[in-house]
Amino acid sequence: MSEDVRTEIRQLPKALLHDHLDGGLRPATIVELAEAGGYDGLPTTDAAKLGQWFRDAADSGSLERYLETFDHSVAVMQTQEQLRRVASECAQDLAADGVVYAEVRYAPEQHLQAGLTLEQVVEAVNAGFRAGEQASGDRIVVRALLTAMRHAAKSTEIAQLAVRYRNEGVAGFDIAGAEAGFPPTRHLDAFEYLQRENAHFTIHAGEAFGLPSIWEAIQWCGAERLGHGVRIVDDITDIGTRAEKLGLLAAYVRDRRIPLEMCPSSNLQTGAADSIATHPITHLKDLRFRITVNTDNRLMSGTSMSREMQLLVDEAGWTVEDLRWVTINAIKSAFLPFDERLAIIEDIIKPGYDAAMAG
Structure with missing residues (x-):
């Protein structure tokens, strides 16, 4: 890729749905x-x-x-001051990379070692995000996702926390951690509570574990989005041939437009994919699943949204039009009110990509 194209990608407006606060310092x-x-x-x-x-x-x-x-x-990340600084720098770093909307997730229960309450953790992170937005000239909107750990027993408490703070910068709920041995149905009470409260949630599923994890997340727990979801490709047979066929689960995910929060570089590190060129994200894009491109853990992967996009262009043959499509997918799938999503698409995303493609 030429340096001009690299500069162009850095300048494109981006949307990020799957980024861990403790993985991006x-x-x-x-x-x-x-x-x-x-x-x-x-x-x-x-x-x-x-x-x-x-x-x-x-x-x-x-x-x-x-x-x-x-x-x-x-x-x-154990004091309010530490959390505010990390959250503020996160927002600033994403804005500097051209991200205009981000949902950043973290597990409040992991930040209690110095005596903070769950509420103090959430309020400190929220304050940090607001400070980072302001320091970036309000070029980015950041919302938090509160994560519960799959192996722990705090999911309902964290879900209640997400509902309590949903008008103060918390967009939704998530569960994370080892998939094998810790199915999402262990936290069914939390998901049923969130549904009764009209609250948004995503579930890490289909990364380290396969189709059963995805099926439970959607059909038992009611996930609106899938964190990673890369293993949905296991339900597609004879890939790349005339006999290619989607199984019932894959067809359901595509038909229902369930967003997949895909993280290419991270998947290489965890063994969920062998290379960017052969990563299932490109085939799923061609099949018109609702895929989105994400960073997961920017520090651990040494990555950014611009880098993820560059890799897909360099190694998987993506075009700027493809990047525009997945960016609009992400905003459509964001845990924001409809009018706010529409405004970002019409006022920021489309004009930004139209200008790049015209040039």
Whole structure:
């Protein structure tokens, strides 16, 4: 890809639905917060080397090393001041990359080690996002998704928290963590509560585990979106041939326009895909599933929305028109009121891409 095209992609308006707050810190911020907070567990205090350590650990193929990376980022997100700073910098970094709308998720239960309450965690992160929006000249809108951990027992409490703060910057709810052995139906009470409250939620499903996880998330729990969902491709037979056929679940997902929050680089690290060129996202795009492109963990993957888009153009043959389509998909699928989604599409996304394509 020429440098002109790379610059063009950086300037395109983008929408992000799947990004983890504790997976997107600046390495320099981790070093500073660790020193100020007395955390001495970092593998190095050199910011450049630390950033490389995070990427190497995530690429190692070792689940233990991958999970260790989050131990370090979460360790410096335990006070209100730390949370506000991390959230503010997140919003600023995304805005600098051309992201105009983002839903950033985090698990409040992971930030209680220094004595904060769940409410104090949520309020600190919300304040940080508002500060980051303002510091970015209001070029970005950031909303939070509150995540419950699949292996824990706080999902209903976190769901209630999401409803309580839905008019203060919290757009919805999510569950995350190991899929195998921790099916989404373990948290059915939380999902039924959210549905009764007319609240939005997405579910991590179809990343490390296969079709049963996706089926439960949709048919038992009522997920509006699927976090990753890459394994839906397992329900498509004879891919790329005239005999290609969608199974009942894949057809249902496509027919119902259930959004897939796909994270190409992250999937390579976790083994859910072998390469960007062969990642199922391109075939699912061609079949017109409602796919979206996302970062997952920007620090661990050394990535950004611009980089994810560049990789798809460079290695999978995507066009700017494809990028426009998935960006509109993301806004259509956002947990925002209809009129706000429409305004972003008509006033920001379409004009931005029209200008790029005309040039």
